[in-house]
Structure formats: C-alpha cells, structure tokens
Amino acid sequence: MTATLEHTAITGTLRQELLKVRNLNVSFSTGRGRDARLTHVVKDVDLRLAAGECLAIVGESGSGKSVTARTLVGLPGANASVQAERLELAGHRIGTLGERQWRRLRGKDIGFVLQDALVSLDPLRPVGKEIEEALRLHGWGTTRSRAARAVELLASVGVPQPELRAGQRPDELSGGLRQRALIASAIALDPKILIADEPTTALDVTVQAQILELLGRMKERGTGIVLISHDLSVVATLADHVAVMQGGAIVEQGPARQVLYHPQHDYTRALLDAIPSEHTKGTPLSKDGRARITATSRRPRTTRPADAPVLRAEGLVKSYQGHDGVVRTVVDGVSFELRAGETLGIVGESGSGKSTTAKMALAMLEPDAGRVLLDGAAWTGISTAARRSRRRSVTVVYQDPLSSFDPRWNAERILLDALARQDYPGEAERAAQVRELAGQVGLQVEHLAKHPLQLSGGQRQRLAIARALAPEPEVIVLDEAVSALDVSVQAQVLDLLTDLQQELGLSYLFISHDLGVIHHMSDRVLVMKDGRAVEQGSAEDVFNHPRHPYTRELLASLPQLGLAPGQRNPPAAAGTPTTEGAHS
C-alpha cells in the first residue's frame, strides 16, 4: 500500500488522493464544573487533496483554519475533541492514532510548517542539526549521510551557502532563511503531504515570493500541499483548490479560479473586495461603506496655503553601534515632505529603516544628522520641554495597539488621558468628548468601560486611532497600523482613516510593508531600502513607472490576484478550472 502510494507520488501519473476528510468536527472544552463549556470551532468540514495539488484553506482569525490544520497533523491542542466520519491522510486513518504512531507519521509522511519559524526551531541548535534530527528520528541514513542530506536540503530550499548556514543557530539567520530552514526540515523525508500554516505571513514580499516558488516546485514534484492563509493573493499564486472558512465552517469550496474570480458566497466576495490594491484607491473597501463622521471643528485649524509642508524631514541620518562594536547606519540621508491633508506612504521591507524614520518624524528619536521641521519650525534638535507644547500636533498609531495601552486602564481612561486638559476644563465636557471620539472611530459607548484585552483587534485599533485623534493633531504617524489586522477589519480601519482624513484634513505618514495598502492609501510614496530612500514620488509614478530596480523587484514580488473588483472574469480561464503546475 505504502509502496504504491510512493510510486504514484513520484511519477505523478495517477493522482493519488492524499487527504480525505469528511465531516470533521473539533470542539474545545473550557472551564470546569459549572463554567464548563464546549466550543465548537470546526464544523462539518470536508476536504480532499490529490498528490501534486495545493489546497488552500482561507479565512480570517477565528475561522477555525489553523485548528483544522493542526488536527490534520494530530496536534489539535489541549482539551480538544475531534470527531470525523472520515479522516485519512496519506493512506493512514489518522482519527485513531496514538501519540507514538503520530510521531512516526509526522515528519515522514506529513510535513508541517508553522507560521513562526523562530519559535518552531530550537534556539540552541544549528539548523543543520535540526534537519539531521528529523532524519535520525525516522532512521534515515548514517550520521555522515544525514549531515550531507541536511546541506542538500538547505540548498534545495534556496538557502545560499548551505554548508555555512547548516552550522548556524536560528538567531543568526534572517526570518526568510529561518522559514526556509523550517521548510527544509519539514520536507527532509520527502513527505507526501505538506501542511503549511501561514508559511509566509511573517516574511517580506521578496522572501515570500521565494518561498512560494519553492512550494510551487514541491507541488510539481508531486507533494500535496495544504496551505493555510488569510492572504488571498498568496493563495492565488499557489492553490488549485480553495476552501473558504468562516466561523468554523466551509462556506465555499472549489477550484481556485472559480472561487477567486467567480465567488459565489457573499463572504468570499467581501473578503476579495476588502483587499486594498491599486484598483481600490478612492473607493471604500468594506461593505458598510462610509462611516458617518460628525466632525465638530471646535478649534479652528491652522490655515496654511495648500500644498504647504506640515512636516518636513531633511537628510535624516541615524546609526547605532551594535554589541559587536560595528556602527550600523539604520537611516541614511532620508528627506521627505508631508503636505497638509495628504498621505505620504513609506514602504520598505523589515530592516529598511522605515520605523526608525517614523520615530524621528515623531521626535521620539533625535537624528544624528539632518532635521525635522513641523510647520516650518524646528521639531528635532530642540529640548523636550520646548517640544511638549506642540507634541499634540503629531500623534501616532502603532502596529500593536495592545502594548501601547496601559493594562490597568479601560478605554475611557485611555481616551481621557489623551485629551488636552486646557481644551476641556470640566469633567462633563471631557466625558462628552470621549464619547464623541469613540463615535468618530465607530466604537460603542459600552466599549468604553472595557479594558483593551477585552476588545477585538479591530476595536483596539479603533481605540488607538481615537487616542491619536484626541489631541486634535495635524499629523498622524501610522506605523504598520493595519498590518496585524484581518483583511476585512483592515478594510474597515482603512476606510475609517480615509474618512477621517477627508473630514478633518489630517495628514498621514503611513508606514507599511504592504504595497497594496500603501497604494490604496498614499498620495505620495517613499520607497526605502537599507536605510536609504531609493525612490520617491507620486503614488501613480512610483507604482506605474518605477525607476529604481528595487521598486521594480518589490512590485514583481507582490503576489497578485491581478484583477480589480467587478472585473473578475479572467479571459484566459473563463470556466475552465484546471490544475496546472505552478509556473507563475
């Protein structure tokens, strides 16, 4: 049985069914005694996958996609109860396996790649040893042949200098290399099926493109891939079949082209519409459209001639001395202008210096050289006290709102704290203003009594935006402000930001690694690489006529659905769902 399976997997002539799941249900018991509850997180899920194909399970956080994936590798989590009419993986009935049997299967027939390679790899063990261990556990080869195989595997997943890298520990490798090392250990024994849970989510686009290409090659060689992702454009480049999950159930399932370009279910359509891209500029992303914003201009805004720069950075330089004594220039000669009512997008990969630039724009960090001007007056290079009175003109929203709130405070206290004392002398006035702020960002009054931990990710980010609005700023620095959000929540928050900008005439310094988001939001764009501004100009120019090779590379790496909403009829493949190889 196993022999025939292997044979077909290798030749790929007969598409062997690798995964058969019928009526999978997973529930978790929480609490004890009277508080005991059963939470049903995966409901009646049916999945099938053949060799050499990729099945993508798509959904937002809480949709049950990760639990489904973990169940398929026998790790549903503590207190989980798994029921299925049929649960077959690579020819094994996995529903009844014990832990010992699972260990034999995992790594050999089933490879598993988790999102965060840093926590999945042993920090003290060189990655080469990690791979050798995977081989050893399943009795593969000798010590010497295992070491050679590890290097070979690292090379096969596109790790440069594999001999050198095999001897390095995870913390000596970049995120992309770590993820590749993890994939290498997952495919060490040539599993028939690879289950990858958000394998590229933490990675930069150029690295993501490499990983996707690698997965594509594995698929061609006959490996079946189950890809879990929230990112539909990633899915589009790799998947043959797509299952869309919502609230634990599959709402739509079918060939990738059909699901992505002719979605039948409203939720799939909403998910697709929520993706910001070049085509969505100026249009609301979320279905409920524009939030009604009651802008009450209590304070006359500083009137300035149109196009006057609010925030101006001139030749910013920042370097740090590392522990090894080497001085690294993190930001190297960056200049930009943020004009009133405009959005300047700063895009770059991790380590490009965009967050450091944001900190200098906020004057939270003094530049080593260069300066920042706010409304034409010095903003950096002056004393903290001299800056304090103008602090309220520039506010910030961070990527992780939770860590930016004092855990002891509820939402109301957080907003009260952000209000300018002198503008609201009375307690009643302050309370009223807090309610108004909450209304502006679409928070309900009952949310005000809650602590940030009790709010959802989207609500937290709304609260962070409300706090940034409270001092009535001219500029809001948005440092990866939507990067941690689900696509539909991200859409709502982006719509909110657009509306607020129009109503209040705010200027945004919008920092993101996500080109689609940057394109959707920005009037002008600054592309950063290794601390330098490699390209700067209007969003149209930068995205449509990129001049710098790096910008071109970035744009080429971006996995794209490639179609605008309402234009989802690809002429090439109208109604012909095919299972083609991943040559893209």
Add this chain to the structure above:
Amino acid sequence: MSTSTLNTSANVPAVAWQRLREVPLLPAVAAAVVLFFVVAALAPHLLTSRDPFAIDLPNALQAPSLAHPFGTDQSGRDLYTRVVYGTRESLLIGLGATGLSMAIAVVLGVVSGLGGKIFDGLINRSLEVLFAFPVLLLAMLFVTVYGPSVTTQIVAVGLGTAPGYARMIRGQVLAVKNSGYVEAAHALGHSRWTVLRQHVFPNAMRPLVAVVTLGIGQSIVWASGLAFLGLGVAPPSPEWGALLDAGRMFITRAWWLEVMPGLAIVAIALAATVLGHHLQKKLEGARS
C-alpha cells in the same frame, strides 16, 4: 461511519496544580489559617486558657494528648499555648523583615531602573556582591555583630532578602519603562514625572502584591532558621524559631517539640503563599 476521538493530554502535574488552584476551597482554608494566626498574634488568650510560661515539671515532655494537643516541653509548659503566644513575635519578624526588604528593594530597584547607566551599574554590582553570600550568612553576620533580638532579626532577614527583590523590581521598572504605553504617553506630550506616576510606578509594583505575601512566609522561615542556630530571640520566649532551637536537644525523645512549631511555620507560610497566588490571580483576572 466510524467515529474516532483524539484526546490530547497535557503535562499531568501542571494540570493537577491548575485544578487544585481552581478549587475555591483552598484560598478559603488559607484565609482561615491566616485569620487564626492573626487572632493568635493580637489576642492569644482567646485561643488558649493556659499560661505560656507556667512551669509544670511533673508533666514535662508529655506526648500530644487531649489535654496537651501539641504535647509539653522539658519544663512541662503546654506547647500549643507557647506556639499561640509565639505567633506575635514570629509574625512581627515576618512582616517586618518583608516590609524592610521591600522598602530597600523598591528604592534600589527604582533608582537602578530609572537612574541611568552609572546608578544602574553601581547598584547592580553591589547587588551581585551581596548575591554571592547566602541570605543566611548575611543575616548571621548581622545578628552576630548586633546581638540577637526581634529587631536585629527583622533587620538581618530584611537585608538578606532585599537584593533578590531589588533585582526583580529593577527588571519590572525597565520592562515598563521600555513598554509601548510609556512610549505612547511620551508621544502624547506627558511630562516625565506624569509618565512615571501614571504608568511606571503602578505597573512596576503590580507583581509585588503576590511577592509580598510569598515573602512573609519566607521571612518567617529564615528567622526561624536563625533562631534554630541560636541567633534568634532568646528563650524562654515562645517565638517559633526559639521553640525549635530549644527542642533540638530532645529531638530523639520528644519529636513534637520540633514538629509542632514546624507545622505552625509551614501552615502560615503555605497559607500566605496560597492567598498570595489567589490574590494575584484575582487582580490579573479582573483585567483579562
């Protein structure tokens, strides 16, 4: 057709401890134990009708019985009564030492965490030197120099345990100082003092609540250790450590002289610890 079930069991002792802690009975028992000792400290005569110093030689070294639940000592004194009367000094040492060590630790920890490189370096190196000596050794040194009494015991144990707490508070202060919400508060234009008062102090001190309750039990144990070595409160005081020290000579003949005061120490230390955990969970639970 065939329905299969996967069961995942996590690490067994952890689960057992989790369950144990979820029983509300445990904190209730702990609270009762603490209450008993508080009464014993404030009004010992309510818990026993005997005199802790009344010598009754004919009844010396009696094993525990109905008349003498903890037995009697070499002079025929009722051990239960002595344990009850000894509570005041023992608790005083526990509370005093913890209070003192916390006070020292808060000052050192906060100065170290906020004072910049020079202060931090100085305090850290000094703490490391102190760490090199066992707590008991430091305490013994102090008592030897200043003579045994309740006060010296408090100071000795307080000084001995302070470095550990100081380190912990320093870590807390640093963590909070570098947290996102402190940065956010600075970005809103709050002054340095406002940020310290509103965010750094309250958040850095939060975990102390639990540590203090744990520390009380610990301090009593340390003080008893000192007394056991003859460096504690002098006999005939019924302080628990002194009781242990006095009973040492008769340990082969009268086990209860060691076990009963020992049980009192264990009971109060355990009860304080359980209450501390419970309190910590309550405080953190309210927020999540």
